[in-house]
Amino acid sequence: MKIFATILVYIFFFSYQVSYAQINLRKLLKGDTTSTKTSSSTKTPSNSSLSVNNSEISSGLKQALEKSLQSSIKSLSQKDGFLGNQAIKVLLPPQAQKAEKALKAIGLGSLTDQLITSLNRAAESAVSEAGPVFVSALKQLTIADASKILLGGEKDAATTYFKGHTSQELSNKFKPIVSENLQKFDVSKHWNAVATSYNQIPLVREKMEADLNTYVTQKAIDGLFYQIAQEELKIRDNLGGSRTTPLLQKVFGYADKEEKN
Structure with a gap:
């Protein structure tokens, strides 16, 4: 039991x-x-969209810059990239604009039109060679630079960075290309035609003179930076779905969140 x-x-x-x-x-x-x-x-949920590390910020920003550059160079280096864009179209130098007005008044506006077209063609050709200069600048970009550009609050911070690191090198790179294309597109011939016609107008006292090589080079650089700034703004504001990769979406989504805080 x-x-x-x-x-x-x-x-x-x-x-x-x-x-x-x-x-x-x-x-x-x-x-x-x-x-x-x-x-x-x-426990705080681990949502990858809420934070990014330094490596992602650097890589994401470089990706954004590369995208902006490629798009800018492609659009500006094609025919009418400058001539067809009123924001950056290369006009006659200031000292020649009086001549343009005077020649149009006497029916010789076609002379200045041909000159303006040739100036813009030279700028379009020069921009196509900008890529290597910017690649070099991208390699110099530090993590601290990337964070400042991404989170500094300025919509054109990346463009400003590029201006500070590439302007002189771009000028050195562009000048011989512009010079070559000024010859290719008969700029001297068109310039001389305008100058000769203008200087023959009675009572004209100021002779037309200009360093066209330096002038067009600077206009090409200005136009390129203008376009880069537009592309940068598209990515920052995600206009037209410009954040085309997961990394861009993550990094700039993080920047959006930080801006609201």
Whole structure:
């Protein structure tokens, strides 16, 4: 009898242990133990869109800059890239604009039109060679630079960075190309035609003179930076879905969040 009672106690204890273990197992599978609830209620969710590391900021910004550059160079180096864009179209130098007005008044406006077209063609050709200069500037970009550009609050911060790091090199790179293209597009011939016609107008006292190479070079650089700034703004404001990669979406989404805080 004593042995039988012992066996019953053992069976009852074993059954209780099995039942308890099964209950705990079900709780674990459902993720609703007391400790799990406590942990989940205090742990900050790891959402990759809420934060980015320095490496991602640097890589994302470089990707944005490369995208802006490629788009700018492609659009400006094609035919009418400058001539067809009123914001950056290369006009006659200031000292020649009086001549333009005077020649148009006497029916010789076609001379100045040809000259303006040739100036813009020279600028369009020069811009196509800008890529390597910017690649060099991108390699110099530090993590500190990237963070400042991304989170500094200026919509054209990347463009400003490029201006500071590439303007002189771009000028050195563009000048011989502009000079070559001024010859290619007969700028001297068109310029001389305008100057000769203008200088023959009675009572003209100021002779037309200008360093066209320096003038067109600077206009090409100004136009390029203008276009880069437009492309940068598109990415920052996500205009037309310009954040075309997951990295751009993540990094600039983070910048949006920081700007609102």
